[in-house]
Amino acid sequence: MRTTRRVAAALLVVAMVGLVLAASSSAAQERPRRREAACRTSVRGSHATADCFNPNPRTDRVQLHVECAHWWDPDMDTHPVEVGPAQYVQLAERCWKEIRKAWVSHR
Numbered sequence: 001m002r003t004t005r006r007v008a009a010a011l012l013v014v015a016m017v018g019l020v021l022a023a024s025s026s027a028a029q030e031r032p033r034r035r036e037a038a039c040r041t042s043v044r045g046s047h048a049t050a051d052c053f054n055p056n057p058r059t060d061r062v063q064l065h066v067e068c069a070h071w072w073d074p075d076m077d078t079h080p081v082e083v084g085p086a087q088y089v090q091l092a093e094r095c096w097k098e099i100r101k102a103w104v105s106h107r
Contacts, residue, residue, distance in 0.1 A: 036060055037083045039104040048102035050091040054083040061107040068095035080107060 037054035039062060050064045064078040076093045083089050091104070 036106045037062055041102050041104060043099050043102050046097055046099060047092065047094045048099055050102070050104050051088070052083055052091070052104065053088045054085060057085050059084050062089065062091065063105050063107070064091040064093050065103050065105060066093045066095060066099055067101040069098035069100040070096075073097055 035056045035058050037052040037056070037060040039050050039052040041048065041050045041064070043049075048064065048066045050062070052060075052062050054060050060083050061080045062083055063080040066076045068075055073096045076095065078091045078093050081089050081091060093102075
C-alpha cells in the first residue's frame with residue numbers, strides 16, 4: 001500500500017510539472033507583438049540611411065541618430081518622423097568624416 005501511495009504522489013508531481021510547463025509555453029505565445037516599424041540602417045562612409053516600414057495598424061515615430069567618430073564632429077539626429085500603417089520612410093544624416101554608430105529610436 002505504501003508503494004501505491006508513492007507511485008500516486010510521483011504521478012501527481014509529474015502531472016503538476018507538465019501543467020506548469022504547458023501554461024508557461026502558452027503564456028509565451030500570447031505575448032503582445034512589438035508595435036514598432038521595422039527599420040534597416042546602413043552606413044556608407046560619412047552617410048547613414050535608415051529605411052523604415054510600418055506593418056502595424058498604429059502610427060510609429062522614428063528618428064535616426066548618428067554618432068560621429070571624431071570628437072570635433074558633432075553627433076547628428078534627424079527630426080522624428082511619423083510612419084503610418086503600411087507606410088515607408090527613409091531617413092538620412094551624415095558626419096563630416098567617419099561614422100562610429102547609427103541607430104533608430106521609436107516613440
